[in-house]
Amino acid sequence: MGSAFVFLEASLELIPQKIRGHPAVRADAIRRGKRPEKILLDDSKHHTAMKSLEFREKRGRPDIVHQCLLLLLDSPLRDFEVYVHTLNGEIIWVNRETRLPRNYNRFVGLMEKLFEERRITAGDTTLIEFKDVGLRDIVRGRDVLLFREKGGRFEFSELLDGDVAVCIGAFPHGDFFEETLRELGEFKEVSLGTESYTSLYVTSRVLCEYERVRAHKVG
Amino acid sequence: MGSAFVFLEASLELIPQKIRGHPAVRADAIRRGKRPEKILLDDSKHHTAMKSLEFREKRGRPDIVHQCLLLLLDSPLRDFEVYVHTLNGEIIWVNRETRLPRNYNRFVGLMEKLFEERRITAGDTTLIEFKDVGLRDIVRGRDVLLFREKGGRFEFSELLDGDVAVCIGAFPHGDFFEETLRELGEFKEVSLGTESYTSLYVTSRVLCEYERVRAHKVG
Numbered sequence: 001m002g003s004a005f006v007f008l009e010a011s012l013e014l015i016p017q018k019i020r021g022h023p024a025v026r027a028d029a030i031r032r033g034k035r036p037e038k039i040l041l042d043d044s045k046h047h048t049a050m051k052s053l054e055f056r057e058k059r060g061r062p063d064i065v066h067q068c069l070l071l072l073l074d075s076p077l078r079d080f081e082v083y084v085h086t087l088n089g090e091i092i093w094v095n096r097e098t099r100l101p102r103n104y105n106r107f108v109g110l111m112e113k114l115f116e117e118r119r120i121t122a123g124d125t126t127l128i129e130f131k132d133v134g135l136r137d138i139v140r141g142r143d144v145l146l147f148r149e150k151g152g153r154f155e156f157s158e159l160l161d162g163d164v165a166v167c168i169g170a171f172p173h174g175d176f177f178e179e180t181l182r183e184l185g186e187f188k189e190v191s192l193g194t195e196s197y198t199s200l201y202v203t204s205r206v207l208c209e210y211e212r213v214r215a216h217k218v219g
Numbered sequence: 220m221g222s223a224f225v226f227l228e229a230s231l232e233l234i235p236q237k238i239r240g241h242p243a244v245r246a247d248a249i250r251r252g253k254r255p256e257k258i259l260l261d262d263s264k265h266h267t268a269m270k271s272l273e274f275r276e277k278r279g280r281p282d283i284v285h286q287c288l289l290l291l292l293d294s295p296l297r298d299f300e301v302y303v304h305t306l307n308g309e310i311i312w313v314n315r316e317t318r319l320p321r322n323y324n325r326f327v328g329l330m331e332k333l334f335e336e337r338r339i340t341a342g343d344t345t346l347i348e349f350k351d352v353g354l355r356d357i358v359r360g361r362d363v364l365l366f367r368e369k370g371g372r373f374e375f376s377e378l379l380d381g382d383v384a385v386c387i388g389a390f391p392h393g394d395f396f397e398e399t400l401r402e403l404g405e406f407k408e409v410s411l412g413t414e415s416y417t418s419l420y421v422t423s424r425v426l427c428e429y430e431r432v433r434a435h436k437v438g
Contacts, residue, residue: 102286200293
């Protein structure tokens with residue numbers, strides 16, 4: 001089994017039907033020479049169009065999961081799987097050996113290709129892939145740790161020792177959907193401290209503690 | 220005095236004179252409606268133009284220092300200063316309270332503004348500023364720790380306890396310039412392990428260890 005890092009409710013989706021005709025979206029589509037339905041929703045470009053979207057405070061921020069994935073995949077430790085659970089409940093598996101584009105615009109292009117082709121390969125190796133499974137399937141059999149502001153404080157050496165599913169939100173504002181929490185089944189809510197931390201900071205701290213618990217495996 | 224994190228030889232510069240007439244640069248300048256000399260060198264856009272540049276393997280990657288700064292500034296600890304030493308030897312001071320744009324393209328725009336106006340303010344607070352000092356001035360009086368692949372392995376609890384200058388390279392390939400090493404004066408070379416680590420990963424690990432040494436201050 002082994003452990004997994006799961007980025008929850010990642011702010012990663014194509015421009016939704018409802019706003020594809022909006023001037024800000026059309027302008028971006030023309031500039032990029034792409035149809036709106038093929039373009040990743042990005043608050044820095046589609047902000048005015050997003051005003052009418054429900055839970056828009058959680059949407060249009062692919063930069064968040066990009067930066068978290070870059071840091072996680074930079075770790076010398078190879079003993080965990082990497083998943084992205086999107087805001088729309090889709091599951092993306094990321095091959096632990098994947099080297100993502102470090103440039104944001106290149107990452108956006110790759111994610112648009114993934115949404116179109118459902119899989120990214122290099123030769124006969126699958127690097128990134130939509131999986132036809134639910135969130136509950138990828139955490140099953142693991143101790144589910146949900147990192148959350150109002151969680152409890154625990155000793156990392158005990159917490160991170162077994163087969164864990166480290167679940168970190170990858171959206172800018174707001175809290176987890178009830179549906180997501182139901183899908184996780186039984187989980188422990190863990191807090192890093194009294195402040196509100198970014199997804200990138202949580203990924204950094206938890207990765208560091210995870211590596212520390214497995215220190216003998218790191219070079 | 221206190222401690223400081225210094226990102227060394229950051230891949231952060233405006234398009235150099237030598238390649239401002241190159242087709243790839245001119246096309247980007249037209250697209251952005253900006254003159255080449257006002258645009259940040261970016262390998263993902265100016266790659267073909269950069270072929271003739273010396274030490275080009277270290278240039279055109281502002282994404283590196285962007286991601287490192289985002290993570291560092293996300294820390295709840297406030298007891299350190301933040302500096303960027305650019306590949307061209309300039310010193311940029313970053314106010315510890317600064318909230319940088321998390322979107323890369325917005326960060327590029329902000330850095331172009333900084334290069335133009337030499338200072339970024341919010342009301343009467345200076346957020347980011349070119350300082351008319353040398354690298355030796357900002358590390359003076361601190362224990363200089365240079366994180367480098369071939370460095371020694373040390374106990375972090377001792378290493379990071381006093382007033383330190385944590386120096387992390389912020390360029391993609393290659394090694395430090397002799398000039399930079401001379402400017403640092405006396406320093407200890409520290410390695411994180413046997414692999415070659417990204418700037419983002421080094422920032423993450425060192426920040427985590429730094430916080431651990433000062434654990435009683437973190438929420």
